[in-house]
Amino acid sequence: MQNGSGKNVLKPMDSEQLREYGHRMVDFIADYYKTIEDFPVLSQVQPGYLHQLLPDSAPDHPETLDQVLDDVRAKILPGVTHWQSPGFFAYYPSNSSVAGFLGEMLSAGLGIVGFSWVTSPAATELEMIVLDWLAKLLNLPKEFLSKGNGGGVIQGSASEAVLVVLIAARDKVLRSAGKNALGKLVVYSSDQTHSALQKACQIAGIHPENCRVLETDASTNYALRPELLQEAVSKDLKAGLIPFFLCANVGTTSSTAVDPLAALGKIANSNEIWFHVDAAYAGSACICPEYRKYIDGVETADSFNMNAHKWFLTNFDCSLLWVKEQDSLTEALSTNPEFLKNKASQANLVVDYKDWQIPLGRRFRSLKLWMVLRLYGAETLKSYIRNHIKLAKYFEKLVSQDPNFEIVTPRIFSLVCFRLVPKNDDEKKCNNQNRKLLEAANSSGKLFMSHTALSGKIVLRCAIGAPLTEEKHMKEAWKVIQDEASFLLHK
């Protein structure tokens, strides 16, 4: 691309080039999916590998798409862990789908930044509509719908979701208790709560000594006991502190523990504590009537969060947050600089999502969720969830039939927590063996699982939820685990 004087002239958005390159990129990605099982699921590169393969500085002159794609094949893909591979069972899934992908493409294509209604009315309005649709699928109480004081918003992550509601709750209580009361505010959660809450407390200035991390154990399958919460709240009140925030879980990260929302919510409500429910992973399952019971009691919550980017076929990132009182969010997070003023906002006629989140700029994320809901429909999404749970049951059965292994916590959704059993009650040796087993299995390239610790036990987590996973992949994964285990046990 040169002008008459030989200087490079950039034509960054040329429709015909987009058409040509776009087709080639889609082909590249489609081929990637076709051959995804040929790659080791967990990248096997060493730290710093890419520095040795790429130049120290950016090119001065244009290179071709072929050159870039060659480098993607040769240099980037070896350093990719294949989250969409059917052998990916680590952490929690992060689903992609054709519909989600197309929605992302459309969002990138339109290239809007929808911080205020006026910057692209469709972006705000579609987000409100789609979050209402999903709230209805989850059978959330009507207070979470956008018609009244409540509503939903798409955040980038569950971490952002808990941070914004924590800040909303903090400012709400400080408005009556006075700014100097910050040091008295107390947050409650179980020891199974995701570290995102701790980070949110650090950012929001909650004193670390006021974060009550309540202990759980196997007797409740790692769910928080309401008596423990009640005790802690009473003790803090007696000490002149101000209980103000409770985070409960539906599907903890370690083991999918489900806290008893109704009982916890009752305590929170009667003490004017903001009640947040983190259902980042398991929320998706609750669109199925048979799993809806796990969010019974959500009517007592002030906010509810689920990541559509985990187990709902919506490409990362798409974290759904509903609140009952949008004013609490906007009072804590809104700003109104001259350069953003406009008639619709000034007249209070519209939602400006910039006031529901940390950043100003925001992507048109609702498009991909809308496309997922429309191209698949709720019934297909329910079958999708049920199928993963069926595969998890199958894997659980394989594990439980082998006397060398045990299921550590009862499976609820599509996560199976298991381990090699200890011999002669030697828990330390058992933990070492489970670590070694995991490393060996992951080095096989055929699967990727992760681990956690429950009551001091190292536990292997098999989280089923990649869109391409089928029963044969579960069989293969189990064979890898069994082969590696038998090698370890007979060494």
Ligand code: PLP
């Ligand atoms: N909450 C739970 C239960 C999770 O499992 C996770 C991540 O796996 C998070 C919160 C944090 O999610 P995010 O990466 O969206 O911040």
